Amino acid sequence: MSFNVNSPVLFVVAGLAVAVVLAQSVYFLVKAWRRGVAVGMDPQKLKRTARTAAVFTIAPAIAIVISVITLSKDLGVPLPWLRLSVVGNLSYETIAATNAESAMGLTFGKVSALTAQQYVTIASVMTVSIMTGIWLVPLIGEKLINGVINLEKRDKKWGEIFTSSMFIGMISAFIGYVFCDFSGVFRGVTAGLVPVLVMLVAAAVMTVLGLASKKKGLRVLADYALPLSLIAGMAAAIPLTAALG
Amino acid sequence: MNMNEYFKSVHRDGRIWNLSVALILILVPVVIGVLYHTMPDWNGFLVGLLATAPMYWTVGAIETVTYVPMLGAGGSYLSFVTGNISNLKLPVALNALERAEVSISSEEGEIISTIAIAVSSIVTTLIIILGVILITPLTPLLDSPALAPAFAQILPSLFGALGVVFISKNWKIAVAPVLLMLVLFIAVPALDASTVGIMVPVGVLFTLGVSRLLYKKGVLG
Structure with missing residues (x-):
């Protein structure tokens, strides 16, 4: 069988693995939903959660499709499809593919045709490198979660502050990241302002939508405030990038 | 079934699913190798792995310890299989918990987080499948320089919106x-x-x- 990075056989192999992951998501959705109903949670609340999550996911998922397109130029479609549906993200997969290709004397972005051996080598490096979380969560996940639950049982107030602090710590790291090119502004390079202004636009839209949703008749806005703010920030990035570089 | 029993069943099922997916992922390059009668270039594999794995394994371990308490049990098993945690799964869970006004360490929080992450994973998978099927007509549009700045700024936009909610509170x-x-x-x-x-x-x-x-x-x- 002659090798091609877009061979139908590779689509079947990747598709089967993606199907298993899809089945896992459906399984956990059904399990959580049934449990929610069994413990008396409002079905409307569960539906609202699902609807908001689905709408919010659309824009980031399209960005993932763009990542598939980017990686497919070197690796064909099936492998990036699998890698970005299971565990991966663009930056991790690009670095792994670059390292694997470079180890065989190839240059990422300049590969015209891979042999089956090169393909299997790249797929192996990408797979083995990225799997820590998949097997580590089964090993230590229960202990970590029980630790947080017990903490809240011992001191409810501190438990709540602990959880909020974890969220704030994570968000503050990403807010810092938004400013990572900001120092260029002092040297007249304005491109570093773009992510900062995008962040401010999204924050402003979120604030306006949050305030508006408190008014009668506009409460539905609260469910879609995050996806709408996300889209507003992304849309603002287009003219901001054109103006500032 | 009480709360403890439910959590235990989530961990049991999560272990089975994640270890099965891990095995399937490992089998993918093996199956491709068997189909095309080839082995990896072991030298390339080792050099590539040495350049990649130490950082990824370290980051993977740190992410596990950091993110699991925020994602909840079901959400963690799913997120660490489907990936894109910081740019998608964690924000979706945070937003859902915030909207439902529940804590991740409560049973309600566990259920809400799992539903949000599961729906997000399903929608992502389906959109990627659609993208793969329509990759030829979609590439000129999605890969266009005009849209590139918007998709390059997802994280600032996302954390601007999430940040204002959590920081103000x-x-x-x-x-x-x-x-x-x-x-x-x-x-x-x-x-x-x-x-x-x-x-x-x-x-x-x-x-x-x-x-x-x-x-x-x-x-x-």
């Missing part, structure tokens, strides 16, 4: 870590998109320390 906790991260990311050129994953646990640990101090002093009520 927890501003006493947020001031110090946000200032620290601003100073670090502006002053240290080495800190960029590739290192933000390592800075998350730094931010989390620092915030927990500040919060504990404020809590002991009675500032946080």
